[in-house]
Amino acid sequence: MSQMDVFRENARFAISELRDGLHEPLTSEQQQKLLYLLSGHHRVAGICTLLTEADVPGFRQELVRSAEARIQLLKLGAGQPPTHVQATSHVGSFFDAIAAGADALALEIARLSPVRWLGGEEWEEDFRYARFLHVLLLEGLRPSPEVETALSAFQHADEGGERPSPRRLLCEAFFSREQKAFDLAFDDLLHERELEALEREKSGPLSHPARHHTEKHVFIEGLALLHLAHSCGLKTRPEYPMVPGIARR
Template sequence: MLKMDLIRENAFWAVEELEAGLKQPLTVLQRETLLTRLSTYLRIAAISSLLADADTSAFKRCLRQSATARRDLLAGAYSRSDASPGRFVCASHVEPLFDALAAGEAGLAQEIARYSPRQWSEKDEFEDDFRYADFLHELLLAGTQGLSVGAERALAAFQQCSADSGSTRLAVCEALASADQEAFDLALEELLVERAREFKDAGVPSHPERFHTERHIFVEGLALLRLAEGRQLRTHPEYKMLPRLAR
């Protein structure tokens, strides 16, 4: 098993290499590839810093930088309105959005939501993944105004796509939409059970650094807690894979 301090060291080295690469002349696809990888390694750096040294400052800083890389990727694609979005622009690449929320960067999360596509890219992403992301984007853009028309539309489309599958993420979204405390508690608990099961049944990981960090800290769950609090729902100080230190 990889040691956490070695994972952290390797992640920061990868970040430096990717940042250097981004300063070179690049095609659009090359730039989007590097920015996507940069977000991944910044998330690994964030979690490994927290686990190795309880470094909450590095945790939040790296998550913020991951989200910033995603914002920059999307802003570039948004400015090319006449171009077909590539596979890295798909709305379902939602991990950096969770990074922003987990770092407490609500404004940055809203920027990601604003620049994210509103159309499902059928050839590049699963529909239920897109619908989940689309609802969260609309919820963020509504801010404190309650459930917007856009969020209601996105939730209805998610329900139509996934209602028969017993989707736990759909249950989370429905609970957030209705600000239903009991429903949110149940859905979050089921999501945490599913997450633990995914790692237990994973077999040999294709990306060991991600596996050995994300099995301990569930950034998506941290983000959902932020969204729940924004909907005036109560949360506990600590959950499995969502430690107090990360909040």
């Protein structure tokens, strides 16, 4: 049995256990934590399905289930202050929905996600990045005043570094529809991702080995960003590192 087969079987076992757990009498926050974990295991199972069997429908089905779990999570505790796992910067399932072509689910996640930064629970630049993409989708991918306001807030939050982050540059390219800016920013993001993966492997035992070893082969965020780029009228190449063309068909 290959490593990916092991990861997939472990993810499926965890999914079964978590779904059983959701039938137990739990508080809203306990349910949210289980649903948060459930999304992550569906993502791992989906990537393993793609890598071991080239099963694109099976891959997308798992990503859809991740997004559905996120929507269920966001609906819990209505009227109460958002919890840590409900923070907008937890964008994994949002990207899962877009990568799976489930735009209606991505829109629902955008609608349900907190619109204010949870200062003690997330980095501001992470929130502003997610919020920009949410607003962009909610505005029909048009460069509206609302999208411009969200972009300005992200630019302000991202001012601390020596140079703009690749994600900020990508968001600027989505707004301006500037092809060259998009190409350069996306390549920079992939390079940054590769370096991060190498650093994790050098730093000692991995805290989430299944997530690391699957997502270093299939970068779901990158897949989702290419989908958004295409929808914005930008051109993309057939193949990129960590974003296999088969996953985009």
